Every structure is written in C-alpha cells, then in structure tokens.
Amino acid sequence: MITPEVKAVSMSAAGLRPEAAQPVLIADCDAARRDALSGLVRRFEPAAAICEVASGPDLVEVMLNRRPSLAFVSAQLDDMSGPEAVALARKSGGRLPCLIFTAPRAFPQWHEIAEKLGAYEVLKLPLDPAHIDALLLANQRRQQPTSVLVACASEVGRRAIQRVLAGSGFSLTVEETDSGRHARKLLQLATYPLAFLDTSLPDLDGLELACQLQPLGLQTQIALLTSQDPKPVAQAARHVGVEFVLKMPFSARDIALTLHHAFGLRRPYLLNALTKDPEGGALVRVAALPPSRASAQLRTQV
Numbered sequence: 001m002i003t004p005e006v007k008a009v010s011m012s013a014a015g016l017r018p019e020a021a022q023p024v025l026i027a028d029c030d031a032a033r034r035d036a037l038s039g040l041v042r043r044f045e046p047a048a049a050i051c052e053v054a055s056g057p058d059l060v061e062v063m064l065n066r067r068p069s070l071a072f073v074s075a076q077l078d079d080m081s082g083p084e085a086v087a088l089a090r091k092s093g094g095r096l097p098c099l100i101f102t103a104p105r106a107f108p109q110w111h112e113i114a115e116k117l118g119a120y121e122v123l124k125l126p127l128d129p130a131h132i133d134a135l136l137l138a139n140q141r142r143q144q145p146t147s148v149l150v151a152c153a154s155e156v157g158r159r160a161i162q163r164v165l166a167g168s169g170f171s172l173t174v175e176e177t178d179s180g181r182h183a184r185k186l187l188q189l190a191t192y193p194l195a196f197l198d199t200s201l202p203d204l205d206g207l208e209l210a211c212q213l214q215p216l217g218l219q220t221q222i223a224l225l226t227s228q229d230p231k232p233v234a235q236a237a238r239h240v241g242v243e244f245v246l247k248m249p250f251s252a253r254d255i256a257l258t259l260h261h262a263f264g265l266r267r268p269y270l271l272n273a274l275t276k277d278p279e280g281g282a283l284v285r286v287a288a289l290p291p292s293r294a295s296a297q298l299r300t301q302v
Helices: 031-044 056-065 082-091 108-116 129-143 155-166 180-189 206-216 230-237 252-262 269-273 293-301
Strands: 024-027 050-053 070-074 099-103 121-124 146-151 172-177 194-198 221-226 242-247 283-285
Touching (some): 024 056, 031 050, 031 129, 050 056, 056 082, 070 082, 121 129, 121 269, 146 155, 155 172, 155 252, 172 180, 194 206, 194 252, 221 230, 230 242, 230 283, 252 283
Parallel strands (some): 024 050, 024 070, 099 121, 146 172, 146 194
Antiparallel strands (some): 242 283
C-alpha cells in the first residue's frame, strides 16, 4: 500500500504538534485534479495539512489513522468507487465530519448515496473555485464553537430540537429553558448568535420576547417556533427583529437551512436537492417575505 502523501502540516496557534493536526483528505484517481484541489485548499488555508490518495485502501487508512476533518472524495478511485471506500472505512469506525463528493455528472442516486454516507455536498466537475471557497468557509464555520438558546414550552419539543442540532454538523452548545423570562435573562447575560423562541411559552411568549429584546441591540438572530401557519406569524414579527419562523413539527433539513442562513453560509446543492420546497417547507425567512400592504402603500406615496 502506498503511504498517503502529506503535502503540508498545520501548526495551529494553540501549538498542536504536526501529528496531532487533522488533515484535509483529497481522494481522486486523477493527479491533476488532486493538485488543483490541493491548491485551492492551500489558498484558503496556507498551513493546511493535506493527504492525497488515489486508491480505496489508502482512503480507508487515512480515515482510520489520521481522522481528517474534511474530505473531498471522487466518484471513482483507482480500484473502487469513492462511496464504496468511504463505506468500508465507516464499517471500521472511520468518520468524516465534513464529506464532499466530486462527480462528473449528477445522478439521482447520488442524493441517496450522499445522504446515507452523511455527505455535506456533492460537487459537479469541473471544479468551481468560488464554490470550493464557500465550502471551505462553511467547514471552518461549522467547526467554530457556537452557543444556541432553545426556549420551548414542550420538553418533547426541546429534546427534538436538541437532537436535530446535535446532528447538524455544527459545533453547537445548546442551552434550554421552558420560560420566556428566563430566556430573556440568558440572552442578556451571554452571547447567543442564534435563539429559537416558542410562541407558546406560558409566561412570556416568543413574539413578545422578541419585541422586548429588539431595543437592546443584541447580536442574536431569532427564530420563532410556532404550531400555526408560519407566514402570518412572520408578517407580525417582521418589524421586531425576527429573522426566521419555523412551523412545528419541522425536519432536520429545515434546521440545516436555518443554520446556513443564520451564519451567512452558501446553501449546499445537496441540501437544495433534498428539499422539495426551496425554502424548506416549515421555514419562513422574514427577509424573503413580500412587503406588507401597508409598507407597499407607504412606498407608493413616497
């Protein structure tokens, strides 16, 4: 077996030793494409540790022994398909926090394969440098520790959201409460880039809480949770600093869309393909709403 090539070693500010750094894995039978991807990764992060491999066994070895944080895996390797090699490594305990497949064409079965193997994205060749940059930025943001507040009246609801957030691929620390007043205190005392607020909280509902928070100028994006039609709720909330409204129950894809919008990340093609409604069905982005009748009339008058 050929020893996978390590082209650069990352020395982080925290003082990690070279052998402790998690590399980026690039698995492709095409040497020119490996070089191109390596160049794009290094342009984004000059000190990145990069492992290049061309065969399935080498991919498995890197996944098991080097535990990369990010992998670009081609549809076809020298001796087997990329998905087959990833599946073999997973059977032996290998995991990829961020898996990106590359393929010359988009086939319907790719969606099923990618979802089964936990892929974040499927890239269609030829490589688009801007798309690669967006993926590298998303991977960096997904690894950044982030606190999220969930204020929901139902324990079942809180557990469901916690479970979905835990499987989102983002490094999230989730704080929970069933009280609107407690949520207000938490938001005033700590920094939460994103907060999910239930409109059914018994002591202080999410919409009223958003109204009270708006004058404080907190750096928190708010997603309201409701069991009602989300569009009227979003219309009511559009002037009080609410960015999103989610109708319960919602899917993991709705949460994934919310996280990508909230953190300013490009929405993966795979997430688009797996979502029948471009806006996720249960998710309403307040900024995407058409102007209210009153606002339209005011603009007409001006």
